Amino acid sequence: MISQTVTFLIKCPDAKGLVAKVTNFFYLNEFNILSCQQYVNSVQNTYFMRIRLNADGTGITKKELEERFAYLANPLHMTWSVHYGERKQRMAILVSHTSHCLYDLLERNKEGDLDCDIRLVISNHQKLKPIADMFGLPYHYLPVSKKTKGEQEQQMIELIEKNDIDLIVMARYMQILSSQFIEKYPERIINIHHSFLPAFQGANPYQRAYERGVKLIGATAHYATTDLDEGPIIEQGVERVTHESTPATLKRIGADIERLVLAKAVKCHLQNQIIVADNRAIVFPEAGE
Incomplete structure (x- = not known):
């Protein structure tokens, strides 16, 4: 099971429905969204998101989470990273x-x-x-x-x-x-x-x-x-x-x-x-x- 707090940082071309697609993904995988922050650079038509999640009770592994999210992210041309809270930097x-x-x-x-x-x-x-x-x-x-x-x-x-x-x-x-x-x-x-x-x-x-x-x-x-x-x-x-x-x-x-x-x-x-x-x-x- 992955750590309780997970943070995703996401960058991609702006498009309609991005918030719905990302938040629905985490809903379907039984995450609780703690915060969701967004910014759109209208000059470069680029979308940015920081979303923090509580993974308590999901039962999903890090590998499973990243593989599933990549399946969503790749068609949307997302550059993304995920950060787990179990170890201090x-x-x-x-x-x-x-x-x-x-x-x-x-x-x-x-x-x-x-x-x-x-x-x-x-x-x-x-x-x-x-x-x-x-x-x-x-x-x-x-x-x-x-x-x-x-x-x-x-x-x-x-x-x-x-x-x-x-x-x-x-x-x-x-x-x-x-x-x-x-x-x-x-x-x-x-x-x-x-x-x-x-x-x-x-x-x-x-x-x-x-x-x-x-x-x-x-x-x-x-x-x-x-x-x-x-x-x-x-x-x-x-x-x-x-x-x-x-x-x-x-x-x-x-x-x-x-x-x-x-x-x-x-x-x-x-x-x-x-x-x-x-x-x-x-x-x-x-x-x-």
């Missing part, structure tokens, strides 16, 4: 010097706000080891240089595979991951960029924001892709600032935004609220969970 956190995002994620996980299993912290510096120690997590110090980048990333891959990691979070990891690394984990790497993208991509955004005299600063959480800071945006946040703000002030305000934005993006991923379409992230709101 396993997460690895990548960090460098800066501690605020790391500490925030670990604290939220400890308090139950992020429902996941954080397995390890990886860093190219030793500085943040005391924080990992405080939360009882393995801390892997993997220094990197231009010459050793390939070797260091291979070490990271070995740790990720050994721990069966589902999600990799770059919590201010100030290294550019190689295309080979990113392509190995599509839509499984979340990065926090300390700027409201697409403005001020790359390094030192707060200094450049100060020089530009901006009146709003922000942060962006996105999936990492081979195009630097160009991946599907999951969450963003902003705060107003004034001409009196110094680069140090902007950095301090920005750190608070980064914490909130990264935590929200990670939570959305863990709760299977995201469907990626081209380079856009369709993020369904929390449905009373």
